[in-house]
Amino acid sequence: MTRRPTTALALVSIALSLAAFDAAASAQGAPAGRPPAARQQQPSPIVVTPETVDLGVVAPGSTNPGRFILVNRGATPIKMLSAIPNCKCTAITPVEGKVIEAGGTFELSASLAAPRVPGDKEAVVFLTFEGAPPAQAKIKGEVRLPILATPPFVDALREVVNGTVTLKSVDGKPFTILRSGGAAPAFIGFDPAKDAPRAEYTVAWSLAGRAATDMPLWWFVWTDREDCDVIPLRVRDEATGSRHDMDRFKRFWIVKESLVMAGRGSVGAPHKGEIELEHYNPPKKGAVENPAWREAKSVRSLNADVEVRLVGRRDAGADGTMLEVEFTAKRAGPIEGLLEIETATGKGTVPFAFFAGG
Structure with a gap:
């Protein structure tokens, strides 16, 4: 029957192994008792x-x-x-x-x-x-915008459906919040019917009851400041990340920043804007498989309060195209919604924000 080596024999075996290792290390010019040091990389000139x-x-x-x-x-x-x-x-x-x-x-x-x-x-x-x-x-x-949002996003990850955001003017001047998330703002600790405008507010947001297919990419907060009429807050949710807009793989384009900030215009007067499309084909490392992705056909608003039409197109670098559009508002005030864009390779939607003066 084979026996296990005794403790003494095991120690002798380990000592002999270390001695052999040290001898080899010494032969290579390395200090005994540890592996040879890696060759140091020369600094770049x-x-x-x-x-x-x-x-x-x-x-x-x-x-x-x-x-x-x-x-x-x-x-x-x-x-x-x-x-x-x-x-x-x-x-x-x-x-x-x-x-x-x-x-x-x-x-x-x-x-x-x-x-x-x-x-x-x-x-x-x-x-x-x-x-x-x-x-x-x-x-x-x-x-940075003239009004800071803390946090600068709506964090709806891990099944969170409610939260708050604090909005504060950088210059300390009072301002008024007109809308939040497409509705009247839900203030915390402030009553607009009784209290004077402030330089800082806390506003509640809620996405309760929203289906994954109906989850917005952005939560817009509108104010009365012309230099900061809208604060876009990105909605962080499982449905707004990589799972959003799966058709992008088939049509080979996305909208830059996934948002169109159209600026300010007047009711009834055409207002020029631009939408930048970027070529998209990660599976093939950006290879252009269908050049027709640049061929824009139409742009339209899915919000009846504003009419949007395509008026021109130009190349924007090797893998981009700029769509020239016109916004014509039918009513005054904040307008938000989706634009539908169609090219020769398919359709896609993108959120937009536009303010129309009276």
């Missing part, structure tokens, strides 16, 4: 200054320039191969074929196009070189 351009607070829909300096601290010239942003919101200086001499510098200009909805925005530019490791340059900013 290219230094990006600053690593991140922080634009601070930026206005919705604005274009904001930034500047980076690339320094070659090496002893030989280095050729730049590419500079590719991870976001279509970023425009950059052409760099292909540019050479940074030893000890020299190169100025990389970049601009960040801010979305029309509040929140943090960051983009990364990936830089590649001939004879040097890749590098990154980051540019970021905080898109």
